[in-house]
Amino acid sequence: MLNTFIKELKELTADKKIWIGILTVLIIIIISTSYNKKNPEIDAVKPLMLGVINKDNSSYSNLLLDYFHGSNTFSSLIQVTTGDDKVIRDAFKNGELDIYLEIPEDFAMNMIKLEHSPVKVYYQMDDTTKALLFQNVLKSYEKYISAVEVNAVGLYEIMEADGMGKELIEDANVTISMDMIFTALGKESFFRFKPVAKFPTTTVAEYYIISIIVMTLMYAGIYAGFRILREMKQGTFARLKTTKLPLFQFLTAKLLLMIMVYTIAIAVSIHILGKNIDTGLNLLYSFTLSCFSAVMATFLCALLQSTLRYSLAANLFVFYCIVMGGGIIPIQFLPEDIIRLSKITPIYYMIKGIILLKQGQTTPVYSIVAGLLITSVILFVVAAACFYRRSVVNEEA
Amino acid sequence: MSEVLYGIGTVFLLRMKLIGKDVTTRIILITSVLLFAYLVFSLSESAAEQSSLPIGIVDKDKSNTSEELIFKLKKVPSIKVIDMSEEELYDLLLDEMIMSYFIIEEDYEQKVQMGDLEGLISAFYKEDNKAASILADIVAGEMMYTICYYKSYQLYQRISFSQKQFIGAEYRSYMDQLLMNVEDFNFAFQMHYQNDDYHAAAQEEKVTNTILYQQLIVGILGILIALIAMFVISQAVQEKENRVEDRLKLSGFHFLIQDIGNMCALLVTEGTISFLFCIFLFTKFSLKDGRLFLSVYLLLLLNSVVLGGVFLLFTKVMKSMIIYQLVGSTFILITGGLGYFHLLSGLYQSFADKLIKFIPNSWFIQGITDIIIYGNSGGYIKVGHRALAVMAGAVFALMILFPFLNRAIVTGRIKNNGQNRMVN
Numbered sequence A: 001m002l003n004t005f006i007k008e009l010k011e012l013t014a015d016k017k018i019w020i021g022i023l024t025v026l027i028i029i030i031i032s033t034s035y036n037k038k039n040p041e042i043d044a045v046k047p048l049m050l051g052v053i054n055k056d057n058s059s060y061s062n063l064l065l066d067y068f069h070g071s072n073t074f075s076s077l078i079q080v081t082t083g084d085d086k087v088i089r090d091a092f093k094n095g096e097l098d099i100y101l102e103i104p105e106d107f108a109m110n111m112i113k114l115e116h117s118p119v120k121v122y123y124q125m126d127d128t129t130k131a132l133l134f135q136n137v138l139k140s141y142e143k144y145i146s147a148v149e150v151n152a153v154g155l156y157e158i159m160e161a162d163g164m165g166k167e168l169i170e171d172a173n174v175t176i177s178m179d180m181i182f183t184a185l186g187k188e189s190f191f192r193f194k195p196v197a198k199f200p201t202t203t204v205a206e207y208y209i210i211s212i213i214v215m216t217l218m219y220a221g222i223y224a225g226f227r228i229l230r231e232m233k234q235g236t237f238a239r240l241k242t243t244k245l246p247l248f249q250f251l252t253a254k255l256l257l258m259i260m261v262y263t264i265a266i267a268v269s270i271h272i273l274g275k276n277i278d279t280g281l282n283l284l285y286s287f288t289l290s291c292f293s294a295v296m297a298t299f300l301c302a303l304l305q306s307t308l309r310y311s312l313a314a315n316l317f318v319f320y321c322i323v324m325g326g327g328i329i330p331i332q333f334l335p336e337d338i339i340r341l342s343k344i345t346p347i348y349y350m351i352k353g354i355i356l357l358k359q360g361q362t363t364p365v366y367s368i369v370a371g372l373l374i375t376s377v378i379l380f381v382v383a384a385a386c387f388y389r390r391s392v393v394n395e396e397a
Numbered sequence B: 001m002s003e004v005l006y007g008i009g010t011v012f013l014l015r016m017k018l019i020g021k022d023v024t025t026r027i028i029l030i031t032s033v034l035l036f037a038y039l040v041f042s043l044s045e046s047a048a049e050q051s052s053l054p055i056g057i058v059d060k061d062k063s064n065t066s067e068e069l070i071f072k073l074k075k076v077p078s079i080k081v082i083d084m085s086e087e088e089l090y091d092l093l094l095d096e097m098i099m100s101y102f103i104i105e106e107d108y109e110q111k112v113q114m115g116d117l118e119g120l121i122s123a124f125y126k127e128d129n130k131a132a133s134i135l136a137d138i139v140a141g142e143m144m145y146t147i148c149y150y151k152s153y154q155l156y157q158r159i160s161f162s163q164k165q166f167i168g169a170e171y172r173s174y175m176d177q178l179l180m181n182v183e184d185f186n187f188a189f190q191m192h193y194q195n196d197d198y199h200a201a202a203q204e205e206k207v208t209n210t211i212l213y214q215q216l217i218v219g220i221l222g223i224l225i226a227l228i229a230m231f232v233i234s235q236a237v238q239e240k241e242n243r244v245e246d247r248l249k250l251s252g253f254h255f256l257i258q259d260i261g262n263m264c265a266l267l268v269t270e271g272t273i274s275f276l277f278c279i280f281l282f283t284k285f286s287l288k289d290g291r292l293f294l295s296v297y298l299l300l301l302l303n304s305v306v307l308g309g310v311f312l313l314f315t316k317v318m319k320s321m322i323i324y325q326l327v328g329s330t331f332i333l334i335t336g337g338l339g340y341f342h343l344l345s346g347l348y349q350s351f352a353d354k355l356i357k358f359i360p361n362s363w364f365i366q367g368i369t370d371i372i373i374y375g376n377s378g379g380y381i382k383v384g385h386r387a388l389a390v391m392a393g394a395v396f397a398l399m400i401l402f403p404f405l406n407r408a409i410v411t412g413r414i415k416n417n418g419q420n421r422m423v424n
Helices: A002-014 A016-038 A059-070 A085-093 A107-112 A128-162 A166-185 A204-234 A236-240 A247-273 A279-303 A307-324 A336-342 A346-359 A363-389 B002-020 B023-045 B064-074 B086-094 B108-114 B131-158 B169-181 B210-241 B244-250 B255-284 B290-317 B321-344 B352-358 B360-374 B383-423
Strands: A048-054 A078-082 A099-103 A120-124 A191-196 B053-059 B079-083 B100-104 B121-126 B190-194
Touching: A002 A247, A048 A059, A048 A085, A085 A099, A120 A128, A128 A166, A128 B131, A128 B169, A166 B131, A191 B086, A191 B131, A204 A236, A204 A247, A204 A279, A204 A307, A204 A346, A204 B321, A236 A247, A247 A279, A247 A346, A247 A363, A279 A307, A279 A346, A279 A363, A307 A336, A307 A346, A307 B023, A307 B210, A307 B321, A336 B023, A346 A363, B002 B023, B002 B210, B002 B255, B023 B210, B023 B255, B053 B064, B053 B086, B053 B131, B064 B079, B064 B100, B064 B108, B064 B131, B086 B100, B086 B121, B100 B131, B108 B131, B121 B131, B131 B169, B210 B244, B210 B255, B210 B290, B210 B321, B210 B360, B255 B290, B255 B383, B290 B321, B290 B360, B290 B383, B321 B360, B360 B383
Parallel strands: A048 A078, A048 A099, A120 B190, A191 B121, B053 B079, B053 B100
Antiparallel strands: A099 A120, B100 B121
């Protein structure tokens, strides 16, 4: 077995192109992982540039602006510039602003009279994501304005219907409008915010980096399968029957080098991704993932004899496992029936395990390790049995 | 000319036979199409719901006011409300299956009626989750009408006037009537979507959160097309590995004939599969104009041509199936990932912004997005079509020039080696 291992090592080191490929992928993963750690998300986020043409200048229109300025939520996401018509429109045309609002004259007066004089909003639609984000912000703002408008007007009309004096009605209108506007501005007091500090959140960027690490590992496993296929084509398994070297030992030696390379790569990436991850558990988990990836590929090439079939099936298998396992659309955004399916894909557990490791939850990680190792052993035994029954594989022309 | 066509036809038929005659390959391709169809249908069915942010809600007050709040929250399109016990929601929060959960406290209705608005609802969220305050703002938006109602009612009650007619139920009845009678009452912004590339109006009903979900589905399709292209072209690499290409050179068989034959086989394979994908997308994305079907199909074909061309270029450099697989899958991973990054490029500053323009998947996603949002406004050929056509042209040009470039490099190396030997 040691001889086979040394032979594998020599073959791998002989071909420089393979090393260039492996190192390139490793460097890309490590650089992007550490880039993400060094640059916190908030610094990388570009605020939305919002322009406002305020032709009204009433308390309602100032509420509109204070909503963005005063809110902690939006002040980091939106930068507001107020100005006159020409300045704002020119800035929008030149691409300095992503969106601009035009608050019409008599905006407040028309609201009191229930005359719909809408605020016009102009979006640059070449960036759909930004446009949708701001649209959601404005939709939530619509509720505040509606609530204040309806109740202020309702009270005004009721007092008029009662026959109260004009001065009393006007005073009440101002009082209630101000009260409701300030209530809206102080909406954060409605809540008692209780952060749960038990485990840190996985940001979107971290989730996708974990997903890329897992995807890369699965595709790297396909490479290990190709090396096994090459042995099949060369008739190695048939010739092994004439030697004392058992097939499973040969297969193990064949896979061991690749597993070791993958383990180191994954362990380094996970280590950079999370602080204070236990090194031993990290290595164990990385070894498990690498083992599973290589053995899964071996199993697939044992089932599908030909290089082309294996190439197609393995790539598609990995791809669909990634899609259904939450590698592209995060699990919490998948429909219920696909979430049920995802729990039978290995990718779901591989991604989850890294997230749990990062969060410091060790017990569930051990369960995932046990599950994946048992599955690997079963697949390895089946693959070895399939190889034992086959002799030389001739590629069909 | 007839020889050229004969050569192209021979290569084309060979590729198609190699794909078509193998039962396992056919089964794998058909299964792949069916799986994708299932994914598209499943993801599109619940796109509106799944593109919303999931939150939990617990009602400890169980009053009319709290139930009304939950009812309103369930109608907000940007959130998905999950009703479960506090313990279950806590577990979901730790599992990151929900963004946040809210507990409507016991005296919610009473406090709202009295105008005591401090700490009405407890909001639980993971400590470093920036989306939590946005969610609280959305919830507060649905609370505002009721809060303002009781504030205005309390003020009305405090006014000293003997002939007040609207006490209790009459006040509520008047307000309900006011809401029903006034058309278009709810204050709403008038949205104008502008795009310099089209000078055309976006279809407002299409500009919803669902579009982000649809873009993810399109990105998945882009990666799938890349995988199939890689498979079809891999036969050429295998021939190179078996030295078939060297023997072809002896026979005088021109490399371009082979490349065109390979590309025809790719187009037929991808074209057939893309036609089926087109039907799924056309149905599920509610594209009504029949010509938009052709627009989507053309985009799929252009994407296939660009990817096929790239993989054909790989075959010129790579002799080994293993290297081809390694490089090909890395290429698909990177371009697939960067194609998605396009969705966030407006929000995040990154070095990847500059690379996005060269990523076929990015233009593919953009093209389908424009078809969904703009429909036939601004024409059936979108910016994505043009960009992919330019990329296809560039790739073809490289394919034609490659042997000459290669010869120049080889000749340069031979000259250098010759000179070195002379010096030695």
